[in-house]
Amino acid sequence: MTLSGKRAVITGSNSGIGLGVAEALAAAGAEVVLNSFTDRPEDHDMARDLGARHGVVARYIAADMSKGAECRALIEKAGGCDILVNNAGIQFVSPVEDFPVEKWDAILAINLSSAFHTTAAALPGMKAKGWGRIVNVASAHGLTASPFKSAYVAAKHGVLGLTKTVALEVAGQGITCNAICPGYVLTPLVEAQIPDQMKAHKMDRETVIREVMLDRQPSRQFATVEQIGGTAVYLCSSSADQVTGTSISVDGGWTAL
Structure with missing residues (x-):
């Protein structure tokens, strides 16, 4: 399996799941663009080190995923992408009646709206090439709920709805859109x-x-970040050409209950 010649943009990828996905895509030969909202020397060093380890081009581009314009600019600065992994996300826990409005707005913006903006910016280039892969990192909380996580659960359910809609809009154009639903990683x-x-x-x-x-x-x-990364690589491979508009749970059986 090789993704040589493909460029992947992974949002929220200077640590955790995002970085694990970037490592897996780079190991498969893809050029990778790391992202977070910071713009520190160590962010750029991380990208260079990742690229050197896997023998691929790797860059870091700072963009605040709470701002739609910056989400779209990320794709433009990357030079477009063949693979888009929408991973950026934050969490906050509180009863609904006490949930801070600013936290609700931030979670919806970063966990859901950012995926809309990056996808809208990436699709024209994918359509022009006749190939593309969009992988949205959702959550077990996109399929079920827990108390005190209203914004996160709402956003992740929304990500699954967006995933299905985009998949239907681009069906038959060589582009797929799927979600990964991790449990605790x-x-x-x-x-x-x-x-x-x-x-x-x-x-x-x-x-x-x-x-x-x-x-x-x-x-x-x-679950491990390597397992999530491996799932993303599979969804980008030719084996998954007809896998679209769906979600893959990597949750140790959580949503089977």
């Missing part, structure tokens, strides 16, 4: 939460992971 952000959970529940590491953090994930195992 062991990222640096999640790893940092484990000590606090151990202290709060007075449990050892393995018990707090199994009984608290992965309570809703029947496998009682985290």
